[in-house]
Every structure is written in C-alpha cells, then in structure tokens.
Amino acid sequence: MSGILVVQEAGRKRISFEALAFGRRLAELTGLAVETAAVGDPNETIFVETSGPPIPTSHAVRHSLLEKYTSDGYVPAFEQLIRKLEPSYVVFPHTYQSRDYVPRLATRFGQVLISDITGIEAGPIFIRQLVQGKLTGAYRHQGDGPCFLSIQAGAFPADPPQAGKTIILTFQPEIAPSDIRTRPSEPFRGGSQTVDLGSAQLIVSVGRGIKDAANIPIVQELATALGAELAASRPICDNGWLPMERQVGSSGQTVSPKLYLAIGISGAIQHLVGMKGSQCVVAINKDPDAPIFEVADYGIAGDLFEVVPALTAAVKAAKQ
Amino acid sequence: MKIIVAIKQVPGPDAQVRIDATGKWIEESDLQFALNESDAYALEEALQLKEKHGGEVIVVSAGPERVGTTIREALAKGADRAIQIACDDLGTRDALGVSRLLAAAIKTENPDLILTGLQSEDLGLGQTGVIVAELLGLPHATLILHVEVLDGAGTQAQIKVKRELEEGWFQTIELPTPAVLTIQSGGNKLRYATLMGIKRAKTKEVRQLTAAELGVDSAPVVLLEQVSMPQRKKSTQMLPGNAQEAATALVEKLKFEVRVL
Ligand SMILES: Cc1cc2nc3c(=O)[nH]c(=O)nc-3n(C[C@H](O)[C@H](O)[C@H](O)COP(=O)(O)OP(=O)(O)OC[C@H]3O[C@@H](n4cnc5c(N)ncnc54)[C@H](O)[C@@H]3O)c2cc1C
Ligand SMILES: Nc1ncnc2c1ncn2[C@@H]1O[C@H](COP(=O)(O)O)[C@@H](O)[C@H]1O
Numbered sequence: 001m002s003g004i005l006v007v008q009e010a011g012r013k014r015i016s017f018e019a020l021a022f023g024r025r026l027a028e029l030t031g032l033a034v035e036t037a038a039v040g041d042p043n044e045t046i047f048v049e050t051s052g053p054p055i056p057t058s059h060a061v062r063h064s065l066l067e068k069y070t071s072d073g074y075v076p077a078f079e080q081l082i083r084k085l086e087p088s089y090v091v092f093p094h095t096y097q098s099r100d101y102v103p104r105l106a107t108r109f110g111q112v113l114i115s116d117i118t119g120i121e122a123g124p125i126f127i128r129q130l131v132q133g134k135l136t137g138a139y140r141h142q143g144d145g146p147c148f149l150s151i152q153a154g155a156f157p158a159d160p161p162q163a164g165k166t167i168i169l170t171f172q173p174e175i176a177p178s179d180i181r182t183r184p185s186e187p188f189r190g191g192s193q194t195v196d197l198g199s200a201q202l203i204v205s206v207g208r209g210i211k212d213a214a215n216i217p218i219v220q221e222l223a224t225a226l227g228a229e230l231a232a233s234r235p236i237c238d239n240g241w242l243p244m245e246r247q248v249g250s251s252g253q254t255v256s257p258k259l260y261l262a263i264g265i266s267g268a269i270q271h272l273v274g275m276k277g278s279q280c281v282v283a284i285n286k287d288p289d290a291p292i293f294e295v296a297d298y299g300i301a302g303d304l305f306e307v308v309p310a311l312t313a314a315v316k317a318a319k320q
Numbered sequence: 321m322k323i324i325v326a327i328k329q330v331p332g333p334d335a336q337v338r339i340d341a342t343g344k345w346i347e348e349s350d351l352q353f354a355l356n357e358s359d360a361y362a363l364e365e366a367l368q369l370k371e372k373h374g375g376e377v378i379v380v381s382a383g384p385e386r387v388g389t390t391i392r393e394a395l396a397k398g399a400d401r402a403i404q405i406a407c408d409d410l411g412t413r414d415a416l417g418v419s420r421l422l423a424a425a426i427k428t429e430n431p432d433l434i435l436t437g438l439q440s441e442d443l444g445l446g447q448t449g450v451i452v453a454e455l456l457g458l459p460h461a462t463l464i465l466h467v468e469v470l471d472g473a474g475t476q477a478q479i480k481v482k483r484e485l486e487e488g489w490f491q492t493i494e495l496p497t498p499a500v501l502t503i504q505s506g507g508n509k510l511r512y513a514t515l516m517g518i519k520r521a522k523t524k525e526v527r528q529l530t531a532a533e534l535g536v537d538s539a540p541v542v543l544l545e546q547v548s549m550p551q552r553k554k555s556t557q558m559l560p561g562n563a564q565e566a567a568t569a570l571v572e573k574l575k576f577e578v579r580v581l
Pocket of ligand 2: 326327328329356359380383410415418422436437438439445446448
C-alpha cells in the first residue's frame with residue numbers, strides 16, 4: 001500500500017474522525033492515499049458512519065480475543081495488519097487506549113510513536129507540545145519503516161460526512177489465548193457524583209498556584225461572592241485539597257459554563273480539553289507566558305494572593 | 321518483592337523555561353529541577369508495597385550528573401539503593417533510545433515489578449514504561465492508581481491494579497509478574513523525606529553505569545528539530561495595572577460584556 005493507515009477506535013468516534021482529518025492533511029502533503037482500520041465487525045458504526053469524502057478501503061480487524069481491549073491482543077493484531085499493508089504512516093487518535101499499546105506496537109518495528117500531535121507542516125514536520133504547553137516542539141521522522149503518529153483531541157476538526165461507498169475488508173489476525181496475559185474488568189464509575197459541574201453557569205477553578213490547602217478559602221470566597229461552583233485542576237484533587245468530583249479535564253469533568261475563571265492554573269492540555277467549551281475564559285496567573293493565556297478572553301498577569309481578594313471585594317461591591 | 325522505579329528529573333513546576341542557543345532544547349543553566357510528579361507517585365506506591373510485603377525498592381534514573389540530587393531525594397524518602405545511568409545526550413535520544421538504556425540496566429536486576437511515571441513533564445511522551453515492557457518481553461498496564469498483591473497461590477495473576485480511564489471511569493486489571501506499570505498521579509498521599517532519611521540516604525549505594533557499559537547506541541528514528549514559543553490563537557485582552565485596578569477592570573467586563581454579574 002505504502003500509504004496512510006488511519007486507525008479508528010469504535011467507542012471514540014469524534015477523536016477518531018479528527019485523526020482521519022489529520023490523515024487527509026498528511027495525504028495532501030505527501031501525495032499518499034488514505035485507508036482506515038478499526039477493531040470490530042463491518043457493521044460497527046465506525047465503519048458505517050463517515051466523515052468527509054468516503055475512504056475507498058477500510059479494514060475491519062476481527063478476532064474473538066479482541067472483543068475486550070488488551071494491549072497483548074491489539075499489538076500482534078495491528079503488527080500483522082501493518083506488515084501486510086506496509087503503510088508509510090500509521091495514524092491513531094491519542095486516547096487512553098492508543099497510549100496503552102501503540103508505543104509497544106511501534107517498538108516491534110524499531111520505530112517510535114510521535115505522540116499527541118497538534119499540528120503538521122510541510123516536510124512533513126509534526127508539531128507537539130513540550131514542558132506542559134510552555135513550549136512547542138517540531139519533530140521529524142527519519143529512516144525507513146512506518147512512521148507512527150497519534151493525534152491530540154480537538155486539534156484537527158472532523159469533516160462533515162459525505163455520501164459514498166467504502167469497501168470494507170475483513171482482516172483476521174492470528175492470536176492465541178496464551179498471548180493475552182492481562183485480565184481487564186468491565187469499566188466502572190468512581191465514587192458518587194454529587195456536584196454537577198457540567199451544568200454550572202459560573203465556575204471558579206483553582207490550580208497549584210494556590211500553594212497550600214490552607215489557602216483554598218481565598219478562592220472559595222470569590223466563588224461564593226460570584227455564586228459560582230468551585231472546581232480545580234488535577235494536582236489539587238490529587239493532594240486531597242478538594243474532592244475528585246471537582247476536577248476539570250480529560251480525566252475529570254467536562255464543563256461549558258458562561259464564565260470559567262482559572263486561577264493559578266498553567267493550562268496543560270489535559271486541563272484545557274475539559275474547559276475549552278466555556279463561553280468566556282478568564283485567567284489569573286503570575287506567569288505572563290502561562291499557556292492558559294492562549295485560550296483566555298481576559299487575562300490578569302499577577303499574584304493571585306493579591307488579585308483574588310481584590311476581585312472578591314470588587315464583585316461584592318458590584319452586587320450591592 | 322523487588323521493585324524498580326524509573327525516576328526522571330525534570331524542570332520544576334514553577335521553572336521559567338527559555339529556549340537555548342541551539343533552538344533545539346531548553347536553556348538548562350539557572351533552571352530548577354525536580355522529581356517528575358507521576359514518578360513521585362510511582363515511588364510512593366513502591367514504598368508502600370514494600371512496607372506491606374517486604375522486599376527492596378531500587379530507583380533508576382538516566383541523565384546528566386545533576387540527576388544525582390533527585391536520586392538522593394528518592395533514597396531519602398526510603399528507596400534502598402539506586403542505579404544512575406550517566407547520559408549527557410538525553411536530549412537527542414528518542415523514547416526508544418532512553419528505554420533501551422533503562423531496560424538494559426533493569427534486566428540484570430530481575431525485578432518482580434517495574435514502575436514508571438505515566439508521563440514526563442518536559443517531553444510528555446507517555447511512552448517510556450510501555451516501551452521498556454516490550455523490550456523486556458513483560459506484560460504491562462498503564463494509568464495505574466493502586467497495586468494490590470493477590471495471595472491465592474497457583475493462580476495465574478499475581479497482582480490486581482486499578483486503572484484510570486477517561487472522564488471518571490476506572491477498571492481493574494489482573495496480571496502476572498514480573499510486569500511493568502505506569503503510575504498515574506493521585507493514587508496515594510506523598511511522603512516527605514525525614515531528617516533521618518536524608519542522613520541515611522548518604523550511605524546508600526548508587527551504582528554508576530554508562531550507556532557504553534550497557535551496550536546501547538543512540539541513533540534516533542525521531543528527531544526533535546526545533547523548539548519555539550507557542551503561538552497565541554485567541555487574542556487575549558490583558559487587564560493591566562495593580563491588583564486593585566485589574567480587579568476593577570475585570571468586574572466591569574464581567575458586568576457589561578460577559579454579563580454574568
Ligand atoms: C493522562 C493524564 C490525565 C490528566 N488529567 C488531568 C485532568 O483531568 N485535569 C487536570 O487539570 N490535569 C490533568 N492532568 C495533569 C496536567 O497535565 C497538569 O499537570 C495539571 O493540569 C497542572 O495543574 P496546574 O495548572 O494546577 O499546576 P501547574 O502546572 O503547576 O501550574 C501552576 C500555575 O500557577 C501559577 N502560579 C503559581 N503561583 C502563583 C501565584 N501566586 N499567583 C498566580 N499564579 C501563580 C504558575 O505560574 C503556574 O502557571 C493529566 C495528566 C495526564 C498525563
Ligand atoms: N531519563 C529517564 N530516567 C529514568 N526514568 C525515565 C527517564 N525518562 C523517562 N523515564 C520514566 O518514564 C516515564 C515516562 O516518560 P515519558 O515517556 O518521557 O513521558 C517517566 O515518568 C519516568 O518514570
């Protein structure tokens with residue numbers, strides 16, 4: 001084939017279609033053709049539904065040992081598919097699943113996954129974040145062998161569907177039950193969810209800039225004055241300063257309030273994916289180069305221990 | 321249980337990172353370094369497993385001489401000994417190159433468990449542990465918050481781990497040892513080093529190895545060609561002045577433009 005193989009994830013349609021949109025950009029730059037593959041039978045929605053112009057060929061990877069995801073099953077399955085198709089590029093959505101098995105898969109080919117890509121330029125050069133979004137890195141693949149890429153959520157908008165026909169070929173890898181060394185359980189929800197940040201209109205969100213659990217009341221007072229829900233970045237919940245259910249981000253809640261006030265939050269991508277849908281983002285951070293300002297409508301570059309109390313007082317005064 | 325924890329020294333969370341003269345990496349002089357956050361949780365999990373089940377905790381770190389301070393910190397928290405892989409070309413190695421170093425150093429130790437952090441805060445690859453597992457031919461599990469040792473002798477699985485999934489979901493996974501686990505932050509409460517611990521750390525063994533001794537070359541397949549400052553996509557309106565002035569200006573915006581007050 002020596003083209004571009006975009007691997008889709010049945011349960012993660014949106015980000016899969018974003019990876020496909022990236023695949024098409026890569027095709028424009030390289031002149032190569034795109035095919036897709038996914039685990040599942042050909043009636044699976046990931047094959048039936050489309051995004052953009054129809055892909056001429058899709059590969060349905062089928063095996064009873066792939067019904068439950070394990071890296072031990074997926075690695076040999078995709079290794080065999082890739083050896084058969086010999087693509088020049090293999091593209092994945094950057095999900096918890098792909099990050100679990102693709103590094104291992106790439107190693108089988110003596111290759112290294114370029115993970116979490118946010119941009120592409122002629123070359124091709126692949127762009128990804130470094131140092132938690134404080135810097136941007138430009139990467140190049142060299143040598144022979146397939147180039148493995150994974151695409152960050154939200155970086156390449158999916159295309160609207162277009163009618164057309166795709167030929168779906170079934171691929172049956174050889175996997176033995178003894179290959180599967182891990183026994184995963186069904187997914188379950190953690191803890192009880194008593195706060196619904198998802199429907200909150202106003203959110204005051206606090207990050208590690210708050211320094212200590214004893215300082216939480218400073219932001220709590222602002223939240224109360226505004227009538228807002230209090231939320232947090234992951235380290236705050238990891239430390240037990242606020243309960244986990246108040247965490248916003250890829251492993252926490254997704255919110256879309258009218259106002260999201262980020263206080264002492266740097267703006268790592270795993271946080272941003274949880275709050276990008278906010279109508280108005282305000283950031284308070286002492287570092288004027290903090291990545292959170294890249295997504296903020298209004299910013300105050302200053303010390304939160306001075307700005308927040310002043311803001312609380314000003315809000316109270318305005319509400320009188 | 322013999323547990324190896326791979327720890328990486330990275331720029332501290334409050335570090336002001338600047339681009340170096342080559343334009344290919346960050347300026348390391350004057351930079352404050354710290355233990356990578358998820359690695360701190362990996363170390364904590366290892367120490368707790370040792371406290372429950374006995375055994376030994378060994379930390380391994382590859383990097384320039386400065387990583388010695390982070391190794392001492394881990395020893396002060398309770399790791400028994402360390403392996404330091406001297407490597408000044410960390411920046412030009414790709415994930416496979418670094419993983420080969422770690423795998424070669426780990427192999428001769430024959431551990432029951434290998435823990436790594438989920439993701440390093442500077443490169444953010446999120447791959448090293450998984451690659452090490454492949455290089456050593458071991459099963460692995462990623463995004464792990466807790467490890468439970470199963471005692472039913474004769475069963476295939478020896479450990480049961482709690483794995484984080486997206487958006488507040490979890491699953492458990494049973495797997496045999498030896499195995500590699502990449503640890504997500506937040507599963508435990510981190511301990512501080514005690515004065516006694518700091519004192520003891522000075523006497524603990526730190527074995528020095530080099531890439532040459534490990535027989536690992538470094539020809540990368542993936543090259544970081546350039547680093548740059550991110551471009552702002554959205555035009556952010558910065559509110560100037562002192563805290564008081566900025567706060568007043570923001571309240572005006574919230575009232576008349578965002579209309580939430
Ligand atoms: C798989 C995975 C899933 C993740 N899921 C999530 C998630 O769901 N949610 C999440 O939030 N993170 C998540 N993370 C972690 C994420 O990568 C970041 O580590 C985290 O968001 C950083 O939190 P922070 O911004 O509060 O801390 P930091 O990055 O440490 O930032 C602190 C900020 O505070 C500022 N500051 C310090 N002092 C002051 C002061 N006095 N006044 C004003 N500002 C100050 C600093 O300039 C800095 O910008 C995940 C990571 C991984 C790998
Ligand atoms: N140079 C290194 N020395 C020791 N451990 C490392 C090194 N690089 C990466 N690791 C480990 O691998 C994890 C994932 O790193 P990364 O793949 O760079 O995101 C880190 O959290 C560390 O536990």
